[in-house]
Amino acid sequence: MLHEILNALEETLFMVFSAGLLTWIVGLPLGTLLAITGPKKFLAKPLMHRTLELLIGATQSLPYIALMVVAIPLTKILVGSAEGCIAAIVPLTLASIPHFAQLCRKAINRVPAGLTETAQAIGASPFQIVTKILIPEAIPNIISGLTGTLIHLLSFSTIAGALGSGGLGGLILHKGYHSFQLEYVLTTVVILMVLVQLIQTCGNYIANGSIHHNSNA
Amino acid sequence: MISINDLQKIVKKGDTVVHTLKGITLNIEQGQIFGVVGRKGAGKSSLIRSINLLDPPSSGAVTVDSCVLTTLSTEELRRARRNIGMIFQHINLLNSRTVFENIALPLEVSRAPSHTIESLVTPLLALTGLADKAHLYPNDLTMGQKQKVAIARALVLQPKVLLCDEATYGLDHKAKHSVLQLLSEINQKLNLTILLITHEIDVIKAICDRAAVLHQGEIIEEGTVLELFSHPKAEITRDFIRSEARSDLPTVLKNRLQAQPHENLSPIVRITFADPTLEDPYIAEVIQTFSLSINIIQAHLEPIRGGRMGIIIAEMIGDNEDIQQAIQSLSEKDLHIEVLGYAPRNS
Numbered sequence: 001m002l003h004e005i006l007n008a009l010e011e012t013l014f015m016v017f018s019a020g021l022l023t024w025i026v027g028l029p030l031g032t033l034l035a036i037t038g039p040k041k042f043l044a045k046p047l048m049h050r051t052l053e054l055l056i057g058a059t060q061s062l063p064y065i066a067l068m069v070v071a072i073p074l075t076k077i078l079v080g081s082a083e084g085c086i087a088a089i090v091p092l093t094l095a096s097i098p099h100f101a102q103l104c105r106k107a108i109n110r111v112p113a114g115l116t117e118t119a120q121a122i123g124a125s126p127f128q129i130v131t132k133i134l135i136p137e138a139i140p141n142i143i144s145g146l147t148g149t150l151i152h153l154l155s156f157s158t159i160a161g162a163l164g165s166g167g168l169g170g171l172i173l174h175k176g177y178h179s180f181q182l183e184y185v186l187t188t189v190v191i192l193m194v195l196v197q198l199i200q201t202c203g204n205y206i207a208n209g210s211i212h213h214n215s216n217a
Numbered sequence: 218m219i220s221i222n223d224l225q226k227i228v229k230k231g232d233t234v235v236h237t238l239k240g241i242t243l244n245i246e247q248g249q250i251f252g253v254v255g256r257k258g259a260g261k262s263s264l265i266r267s268i269n270l271l272d273p274p275s276s277g278a279v280t281v282d283s284c285v286l287t288t289l290s291t292e293e294l295r296r297a298r299r300n301i302g303m304i305f306q307h308i309n310l311l312n313s314r315t316v317f318e319n320i321a322l323p324l325e326v327s328r329a330p331s332h333t334i335e336s337l338v339t340p341l342l343a344l345t346g347l348a349d350k351a352h353l354y355p356n357d358l359t360m361g362q363k364q365k366v367a368i369a370r371a372l373v374l375q376p377k378v379l380l381c382d383e384a385t386y387g388l389d390h391k392a393k394h395s396v397l398q399l400l401s402e403i404n405q406k407l408n409l410t411i412l413l414i415t416h417e418i419d420v421i422k423a424i425c426d427r428a429a430v431l432h433q434g435e436i437i438e439e440g441t442v443l444e445l446f447s448h449p450k451a452e453i454t455r456d457f458i459r460s461e462a463r464s465d466l467p468t469v470l471k472n473r474l475q476a477q478p479h480e481n482l483s484p485i486v487r488i489t490f491a492d493p494t495l496e497d498p499y500i501a502e503v504i505q506t507f508s509l510s511i512n513i514i515q516a517h518l519e520p521i522r523g524g525r526m527g528i529i530i531a532e533m534i535g536d537n538e539d540i541q542q543a544i545q546s547l548s549e550k551d552l553h554i555e556v557l558g559y560a561p562r563n564s
Contacts, residue, residue: 118309121269122323122374123298132326136313212312212354 004171005187011085012167012195015157019092020150027097027149028142030056031104032130038109042116043126060098064156067095068163088165092156096149103145107138140211147203151196158192168192218410219245219268219378224277226263226434237263238274239434245427250404250411250522252421252442254457255431261414264431265382268412269301270294282377299327302371306383308363310355310370317342317351320369327374341369344406345399361392365399372403379403381413385420397423401522418457422446422521430454443491446526447553458489466530466557470514474558482559483532484540485514490552492524499550500529507543509535532560 034052037045062070071091072082079087111134119129135142161169168188175184226238237260245251255261266272268279270286279286284297310319317338324334342348345365355363364384371379381400385393401424404411414431415421421428421442429439430453437451449455466474466485475482490499495518504511512532518525533540547554 112307112309114305114307114309115311117271118303118305119326120271121298121301121303122326122370123295124326125295128326132322133311137311139313210313212356 001184001187004175005184005191008161008166008168008171008188009191011165012154012157012161012169015085015088015092015160015165015167016150016153019089019096019153019157020146022089022093023096023100023149023153024146026093027100028104028135030097031101032108032135034101035105035108036126036130036134042120042129056098056101059094060102064091064095064159065163067091068160083164085166088157088160088167092153092160095156096153099152100145100149103148104138104142107141107145108134110141111137140207143203143207143210147199147207150199150203154192154195154199218247218249218282219243219251219412220278220280221268222278222280224264224267224274224279226260226267226272227275237434238267238277241277241431241434241436243429243436243439245410245412247410248404248408249426250401250413250424252425252428253412253414253431253436254416254418254421254428255414256416256453259431260434261416261431262382263434265380265412265414268378268380269298269303271303299323299374300376301378301380302374302376303380303382304364304367304371304384306386308360308367310363310366312355315352315354316347316358316366319355319366320373322370323374337373337375338369341372344372344403345369359392360388361395364388364392364396368396368399368403372407372409377410379409379411381411383415384413385415385417393420394423400424418460422519422526424522426522430457442521443524443526446521447489447491449553467515470560473560475560476558478537478559481562483534483562484544485530485532485557485560486544487555487557488529488531488547488552489526489555491521491526494551495525495527497550499547499552500531503543503547506546507535507539509533509539509543530557534562 030052034049034056035041036043037049037052039046039049059067068091071094075082075087075090078090081087115133115137116129119133124132157167158169158172161167161171162173164170168191172185172188175181221241221243224238224241226236228235228237241264253261253264263272267274268281270279274287277287281297281301286294286297289297311322314322320338320341321334324337329337342351345368347362347365347369350358350362355366358366385396388396397420400411403409413420413425425442427439427441428445429436430445430451431437432451432453438445438449438454445454446458449458470485474485478484500511512534513529514532515530516528518527533543544554544556
């Protein structure tokens with residue numbers, strides 16, 4: 001039993017953190033772009049802004065189960081198969097990018113407009129404004145956003161597991177639903193709860209560490 | 218050093234068109250502290266933001282250090298802005314950076330090598346008196362200290378010009394005084410040209426050489442600070458000077474004051490005079506020449522940049538004809554005399 005649970009845990013962690021990493025890589029630039037192209041922002045581009053908003057809104061409104069099914073062809077192209085925990089990373093990432101991008105956008109929009117103006121006054125380029133001012137100032141809020149996203153991913157990964165990608169979700173389905181072995185279900189649930197707490201605590205710790213004192217950011 | 222020529226700014230807000238700057242022309246010489254004073258909505262912010270084109274004007278030319286900014290490309294403008302330091306009402310420090318790192322930001326943006334960063338930031342920490350605060354974060358500082366960090370940040374690229382956008386607004390009296398002191402100091406030490414905008418006439422009085430009064434997008438009066446205070450021409454300028462509490466009338470007297478002259482009323486006058494005039498005994502001469510007495514109700518002398526200024530509020534007691542002649546005689550001298558009203562005689 002221990003062996004099975006550890007295997008499943010490993011798969012879950014792999015799915016969650018790989019998808020988390022990909023979400024960070026795609027979601028942060030996407031959210032930033034969404035923030036700085038908005039109306040009255042320093043790189044205001046109405047058409048691009050509207051398009052991104054629509055795209056993100058549409059993906060966000062899709063239920064996760066539907067997204068998994070819709071993503072099958074893409075998963076097959078990217079991974080070669082639509083099953084297993086590697087394949088599950090594709091829909092997981094797709095599902096969390098819009099959510100995380102929105103959080104990044106909010107975090108960046110909360111950076112006072114005066115800071116962008118100051119950056120322009122010292123001759124900073126748009127890229128420097130983003131990398132030297134907006135993201136560093138928004139980082140505490142972005143990290144709390146990432147914490148939430150990872151917890152979402154954990155919950156999505158159990159659904160994905162139940163649909164054939166293994167992990168703790170798969171374990172609950174097989175041992176719990178199909179053969180009603182309660183000890184598996186209880187252990188898995190406890191592990192999931194501990195994981196959520198762990199992510200939350202680590203996230204808060206890092207986010208607080210990046211806030212410099214009684215920040216008004 | 219800064220030359221602004223026929224600056225116009227027209228903003229469309231929905232259907233209404235607002236003309237925020239109406240043909241502003243100004244010349245500010247090297248090494249001067251030039252102040253623009255105006256009320257809220259006078260166009261001060263638009264004016265100062267159009268100098269480094271943070272808020273580009275609709276038409277007109279801005280020249281800083283013989284570089285016509287209004288004709289530059291985006292990239293050229295970015296480089297030219299490094300010659301123009303700016304500080305803001307909202308200070309705008311990065312909370313994620315220490316004092317040292319905040320001051321170093323413009324150097325990082327212009328890709329200065331790290332050894333020059335150290336050697337340029339350190340003297341500024343000393344100049345602004347923040348040497349022991351270098352590794353603190355902005356949230357550990359007082360407002361006055363924060364604005365000094367912002368001043369150091371604005372100076373780190375060794376600009377030719379410093380723009381101050383309501384830089385002392387919201388600071389307490391002590392912090393305001395020390396920030397103004399610092400601005401005056403860097404103006405002298407670095408021979409830096411400073412343009413500041415404010416709605417507080419005391420800021421102008423404390424540190425400016427010259428000043429202009431901006432009202433509804435137009436410069437309505439311009440001159441040295443001595444000229445503005447001793448001979449204000451426009452009504453709005455007089456309002457500003459009057460808003461300096463100490464040049465105003467005591468409330469008791471204000472309540473008794475009447476607008477029209479009358480048999481039993483004495484005129485109450487305000488006499489404003491500045492440095493060279495200060496040495497001459499005009500009042501004594503007037504008392505001797507015309508047979509009248511002058512009752513000084515309130516008088517004070519205060520330092521302004523480049524000299525001192527005196528303001529006297531006095532009651533003129535005597536024969537009406539003598540008083541008229543005395544006022545006439547005084548107004549021919551190099552001082553400003555204004556009849557504020559008429560008060561009942563204390564007999």
